[in-house]
Amino acid sequence: MPIDSDEVSLPRATVQKIISEVLDPEYTFSKEAREIITKSGIEFLMILSSMASEMADNDCKKTIAPEHVIKALTELEYNQFIPFLQQRLYEYKGTQKVKEKRDDKFKKSGLSEEELLRQQEELFRQSRSRLNNNVVMKKIVVIIIAWIHNKIHSYLFYIFAFFI
Amino acid sequence: MDTANANENIDAGKNSNIQNMDIAEEAQINLNLKNKTPKLPISKIKKIAKTDPEYMTTSNLAYIATAITTELFIQSFTERTLSLNQIRTKSKNKRLVYEDLAECVVKYEEFQFLGDVVPRTKNLKSLVKENKVRYTTQQVEEIDD
Numbered sequence: 001m002p003i004d005s006d007e008v009s010l011p012r013a014t015v016q017k018i019i020s021e022v023l024d025p026e027y028t029f030s031k032e033a034r035e036i037i038t039k040s041g042i043e044f045l046m047i048l049s050s051m052a053s054e055m056a057d058n059d060c061k062k063t064i065a066p067e068h069v070i071k072a073l074t075e076l077e078y079n080q081f082i083p084f085l086q087q088r089l090y091e092y093k094g095t096q097k098v099k100e101k102r103d104d105k106f107k108k109s110g111l112s113e114e115e116l117l118r119q120q121e122e123l124f125r126q127s128r129s130r131l132n133n134n135v136v137m138k139k140i141v142v143i144i145i146a147w148i149h150n151k152i153h154s155y156l157f158y159i160f161a162f163f164i
Numbered sequence: 165m166d167t168a169n170a171n172e173n174i175d176a177g178k179n180s181n182i183q184n185m186d187i188a189e190e191a192q193i194n195l196n197l198k199n200k201t202p203k204l205p206i207s208k209i210k211k212i213a214k215t216d217p218e219y220m221t222t223s224n225l226a227y228i229a230t231a232i233t234t235e236l237f238i239q240s241f242t243e244r245t246l247s248l249n250q251i252r253t254k255s256k257n258k259r260l261v262y263e264d265l266a267e268c269v270v271k272y273e274e275f276q277f278l279g280d281v282v283p284r285t286k287n288l289k290s291l292v293k294e295n296k297v298r299y300t301t302q303q304v305e306e307i308d309d
Contacts, residue, residue: 008211014203015238022239023246030261037238037265040278042212044237047277048230049213053220064222069229077274081236088232089225091200098193127184 010038051075202231209234241275244268 015038019029029037049064051072056064066089073081106116143162206224209231213219222230245268249260252267266284269275291297297306 027258041238064226066229095197
């Protein structure tokens with residue numbers, strides 16, 4: 001089936017991720033089947049939007065709200081989705097609050113984006129150099145211990161210890 | 165080592181630990197945010213919704229709800245097709261194909277609306293036999309009853 005360049009579709013990789021979340025790991029879909037799943041998703045989306053419009057209309061509202069989407073699910077006999085949808089909407093609203101808080105924090109600090117990036121880079125650099133120092137310290141300690149235990153003989157042991 | 169130096173080092177260690185925690189915390193928060201926002205891009209969802217001639221203004225949160233529900237649908241379709249395949253075929257083939265989806269659409273009422281999107285395919289020979297189509301080398305034509 002030729003892909004109509006006028007038609008909007010959903011990104012393949014994203015649909016694949018969504019499928020992978022529920023598909024047993026040993027199973028795969030053929031390429032054709034994946035495309036059909038995408039098309040089915042789009043078809044569902046349109047039917048849902050259309051029904052949600054109707055629900056908003058019935059409510060004499062000019063804008064579709066989430067509650068209309070939920071009512072639409074009942075009309076379409078997809079009630080089983082409703083609790084999951086509500087849970088995820090709740091979680092989503094939570095993330096928005098976290099984002100707002102975080103954005104406020106940045107705004108209050110009065111720092112420009114460049115300054116913040118510079119600070120972040122500085123923190124990374126510090127943590128990286130600390131990590132390197134720790135590793136070198138550990139190697140030195142190992143070599144000293146090896147020397148104490150083996151004194152003369154094991155040159156090989158020193159080399160081995162260095163590379164641990 | 166000087167105790168003064170030692171203390172300084174401990175303090176520096178503490179501060180850097182706090183800074184490290186901030187970075188780690190930040191990363192964890194970002195991961196949580198990612199998991200809780202819908203995967204499907206809202207921009208595409210908007211475009212698709214607008215192809216409907218009867219499109220109505222929709223709030224952002226309603227778009228989010230639509231995205232989430234569409235993801236739930238895709239997963240539901242996948243799961244049903246998988247379980248149907250596992251029940252019906254005794255083959256150990258772990259590859260799901262078009263026919264498995266078509267089968268699912270036929271069997272479960274909630275997917276009936278996809279009848280035109282995923283019709284069951286039949287091969288040409290059997291259709292000709294059933295007198296449903298006639299064909300020439302140029303085209304295949306459905307016979308109307």
